[in-house]
Amino acid sequence: MRLSLIAALLAATVGWQSQAHAQDKVRIATEGAYAPFNFKAPDGTLQGFDVDIAKALCEHAHLECTIVAQDWDGIIPGLLAKKYDAIVASMSITEERKKKVDFTDKYYQTPARFVEKKGANFTISKEGLKGKTIGAQRSTIHAQYLQDNYADVADIKLYDSQENADLDLTAGRLDLVLADSIVLLEGFLNKPDGKDFEFVGPELKDPKWFGEGAGIAVRPGDAKLKDALNKALAEIRKDGTYDKIDTKYFPFSIY
Amino acid sequence: MDLKGFGGQILVGAGLTLAVAALSLVFGLMIGGLGAAAKLSGRRTLRALADAYTTLVRGVPELLILLLLYFGGTVFLTWVAGEQVEVNGLGAGLFALSILCGAYTTEVLRAAVQGVPKGQIEAARALGMHRATIIRLVLLPQVWRLALPGLGNVWLVLLKDTSLISVVGLEELMRKSAIAAGATHQPFTFYAVAASVYLLFTIGSVLGISALERRARRGLARA
Numbered sequence: 001m002r003l004s005l006i007a008a009l010l011a012a013t014v015g016w017q018s019q020a021h022a023q024d025k026v027r028i029a030t031e032g033a034y035a036p037f038n039f040k041a042p043d044g045t046l047q048g049f050d051v052d053i054a055k056a057l058c059e060h061a062h063l064e065c066t067i068v069a070q071d072w073d074g075i076i077p078g079l080l081a082k083k084y085d086a087i088v089a090s091m092s093i094t095e096e097r098k099k100k101v102d103f104t105d106k107y108y109q110t111p112a113r114f115v116e117k118k119g120a121n122f123t124i125s126k127e128g129l130k131g132k133t134i135g136a137q138r139s140t141i142h143a144q145y146l147q148d149n150y151a152d153v154a155d156i157k158l159y160d161s162q163e164n165a166d167l168d169l170t171a172g173r174l175d176l177v178l179a180d181s182i183v184l185l186e187g188f189l190n191k192p193d194g195k196d197f198e199f200v201g202p203e204l205k206d207p208k209w210f211g212e213g214a215g216i217a218v219r220p221g222d223a224k225l226k227d228a229l230n231k232a233l234a235e236i237r238k239d240g241t242y243d244k245i246d247t248k249y250f251p252f253s254i255y
Numbered sequence: 256m257d258l259k260g261f262g263g264q265i266l267v268g269a270g271l272t273l274a275v276a277a278l279s280l281v282f283g284l285m286i287g288g289l290g291a292a293a294k295l296s297g298r299r300t301l302r303a304l305a306d307a308y309t310t311l312v313r314g315v316p317e318l319l320i321l322l323l324l325y326f327g328g329t330v331f332l333t334w335v336a337g338e339q340v341e342v343n344g345l346g347a348g349l350f351a352l353s354i355l356c357g358a359y360t361t362e363v364l365r366a367a368v369q370g371v372p373k374g375q376i377e378a379a380r381a382l383g384m385h386r387a388t389i390i391r392l393v394l395l396p397q398v399w400r401l402a403l404p405g406l407g408n409v410w411l412v413l414l415k416d417t418s419l420i421s422v423v424g425l426e427e428l429m430r431k432s433a434i435a436a437g438a439t440h441q442p443f444t445f446y447a448v449a450a451s452v453y454l455l456f457t458i459g460s461v462l463g464i465s466a467l468e469r470r471a472r473r474g475l476a477r478a
Contacts, residue, residue: 002286040438167437
């Protein structure tokens with residue numbers, strides 16, 4: 001009796017995923033902890049630049065989209081396990097990731113930058129960062145850059161989300177944080193607890209680490225969805241929808 | 256205290272926490288009843304199975320059990336069904352918590368049954384009562400009284416264990432607080448709020464359990 005009870009319980013709460021789902025219904029995953037690109041609003045809904053772009057693309061490609069939140073650490077495995085069909089979460093297009101997923105064309109590109117406490121005046125170089133504690137989000141191009149360039153001189157701490165890295169910076173557990181310059185600006189520096197912090201060092205955009213911009217990830221071989229999204233992307237760039245979404249969040253174009 | 260608009264979401268999470276805990280308690284009690292019966296049965300295999308169950312579940316960290324069921328469950332069900340089947344956070348959480356509750360409840364109920372004086376059962380049998388009547392009139396009321404403190408404890412632990420399901424994405428109280436904490440950069444505020452809500456649930460539960468215990472001991476001489 002116990003076994004059938006458990007089976008019934010499982011059947012009632014398990015989501016049955018059909019192998020060949022209609023192209024019309026697309027599930028999109030985003031992180032939800034990366035303001036202003038994707039974040040959870042107080043009412044519980046997902047909002048942000050990525051979310052708006054995803055909705056606009058779906059509208060133009062005539063797709064019925066649902067947008068779900070997924071923690072960054074499991075976002076690519078979830079795509080490959082067919083929990084969703086596309087990732088629109090400010091994921092940078094890199095060679096490393098291209099081995100696992102296919103990307104659409106880029107939908108924006110912004111440089112990375114370091115942030116420090118005001119007045120610390122760190123020099124961004126191997127000598128200047130010796131012995132310092134630098135934070136970044138795990139599994140990102142920023143973490144990779146730090147590990148390739150500063151792992152031998154500085155103490156690198158990785159976090160499950162950018163928000164947690166920011167929290168440790170304000171708590172004084174980190175000397176610097178490396179992340180996307182817009183995310184640091186809008187999600188941290190312009191917020192009340194970021195007022196004692198500032199950018200330091202140049203904008204970092206070397207394609208070797210910082211990729212070719214943020215793209216939408218789909219499963220390898222899912223050419224139908226990739227082409228539909230690329231076509232829709234070209235459309236919204238041309239007809240002004242992209243610019244409208246851009247101006248909603250930023251005073252300049254981030255393409 | 257400024258919750259920056261996240262108050263509503265915290266309440267939603269709190270409601271889900273209560274619902275998951277309550278459902279898990281119901282299933283856990285059912286499993287526990289069967290487990291206790293197995294442990295007290297004459298058959299050696301049943302006893303061994305029940306022992307293995309409680310030892311395993313009480314020996315592995317609860318978080319690990321949840322993760323095993325969440326990830327392993329997907330693999331198992333996919334293999335059984337032949338196509339991609341997904342176990343969602345709620346399903347895995349309910350299943351894991353029910354199994355956890357069942358193991359602890361098995362022990363509580365077993366001890367309670369063994370706490371009923373054997374003489375009473377023998378007397379009832381001498382009076383010619385059927386097995387079912389003995390269970391209904393002699394055993395169960397006293398098992399209830401003896402098990403209540405232990406079951407109350409299991410309930411309180413269950414309430415707190417729901418916070419573990421936050422790691423597989425279920426948006427109950429713990430996860431909602433973490434989301435709010437991250438979004439507003441105010442971890443202490445929201446974690447303190449979450450703690451207060453859990454505490455509120457606990458105080459309410461303790462009051463309820465005390466009332467139940469008082470009623471269960473009615474007529475009994477002061478021990």
